[in-house]
Amino acid sequence: LVLILDFGSQYTQLITRRVRQLGVLSLCVSGTAPLSSLTGLRPRAVILSGGPHSVHASGAPSFPEGFLDFAAEAGAHVLGVCYGMQLLVQSLGGAVEAGERQEYGDMEVETTATSSALYGENGVGNRQSVWMSHGDEVVRLPQGFEVVARSVQGAIAAIEHREKRFYGLQYHPEVTHSTQGKETLRRFLFDVCGIKADWKIQDVLDEEIKNIKSMVGTDEHVICALSGGVDSTVAATLVHNAIGDRLHCVFVDNGLLRYKEKERVMSTFNSDLHLPVTCIDASEQFLSKLKGVKDPEMKRKIVGKEFIAVFDEFAHMLEQQTGKRPEYLVQGTLYPDVIESCPPPGSGMTHSHTIKSHHNVGGLPEDMKLKLIEPLKLLFKDEVRKLGSILNIPESFLKRHPFPGPGLAVRIPSGDVTEGNALEVLRQADEIYVQAIRDAGLYDTIWQAFAVLLPVETVGVQGDQRTYGYPVILKAITSEDGMTADWYYFERKFLADVSNRICNNVRGVNRVCLEITSKPPATVEWE
């Protein structure tokens, strides 16, 4: 096990992923978590992440007292990255000062030691490009430490104390800009710490199935809210493997789904996955509650509340049928959701610092008093897709673009979604656009694509007639995880074709526009 202590760097998750990509299980915990929360863990390596602070700032986060003794007792090697290195140096009696030079972005560093744990033998003079991002720098090393690399400007870039098993990198080896960063992490884990690459997704599957079998009693029924997305589908399929048809999946048609979404998703569930799914048509219920509502947050809250109502009713019905109230709810929570729910230490940010209240059916359990089964809660999205493959979920399904819980309600910004035929117009335009992307072979290259309908009337001329119609916005992004995103650059011909097809086939649209904003400053959804 590799333990990653998070001090608030935007790259902490990336460290966790890089370690897993090397075949080693890594877990990320808050850097300031009490020592008692680590009881029972015996990491072979600990990585202290970077962070936005200066070690001298008041309230700068630090590992709990006794942490270095805990690491030593476990026999762990400790690697500090950026802020993590400065923290290590400071707590061992070295000195960190505000640097005369600030180093941000691509830099060159040069190995200065003939023999080094992090860089191997005979590396003196080797140069590599790395990604730096620091204002402070280490100016005096604690006793017994050695400098093994410096930036070309002379700042200390890498240090080690082999006997005590302490190492530090001033740059970020986890980002791809650090050209040899992955190799340095590989050397640290395998050669220095002696860890074996034996973590496989199949192990997660076997272990989770075993856990679920022992947790859920043999007469227990479990419910699962299926959104039609990858995460809930993989979670449901895994739990179905463990407990069979005592799993009851529910797919809710909330009236905010895409074109033929219900039919497509139900057909995959029934024919390909053989999952026991009940489809509940609650579209009237949702839409009547949304009538007249234009406020974005309000829409999200209403959708969340109605989901709870539908599931409560389903749980009640199941109780009548089986004589026992279901106690468990399956959720497709992923690891980033778990990490994000603990704000970066010292950031002064709480999770209530909400940009928009995301919810899928994930908002359910508190009110429903159900216990949670979250078999994916240690996995990243790409790992979930691999797990889905092992579970024989069709590739085409696993590659589906994300779709938000509140559905098309958040794609008619500041509009009453029940007004006129806005929802239907949006469905048709979106279908033409996404189908064109599939036909052009671009679906898998693009991370997410969809149409947005602006609920305003604009003037057009169609068939010599003056028309009033809605503008439709086309959006397509590339991204790793939806946290940041760039807009996708289509060829002119593709855009011209789609624009023509939408205006010619979707009654009510006389204008097609393209979004060319990254995230940030925009978010992916328009509200």
Ligand code: XMP
């Ligand atoms: P934003 O709009 O926050 O979106 O930049 C990032 C990613 O999350 C999806 N999204 C949601 N997913 N429930 C969900 O399950 C939600 O309420 C929700 N809002 C946004 C969005 O489609 C994008 O992939």
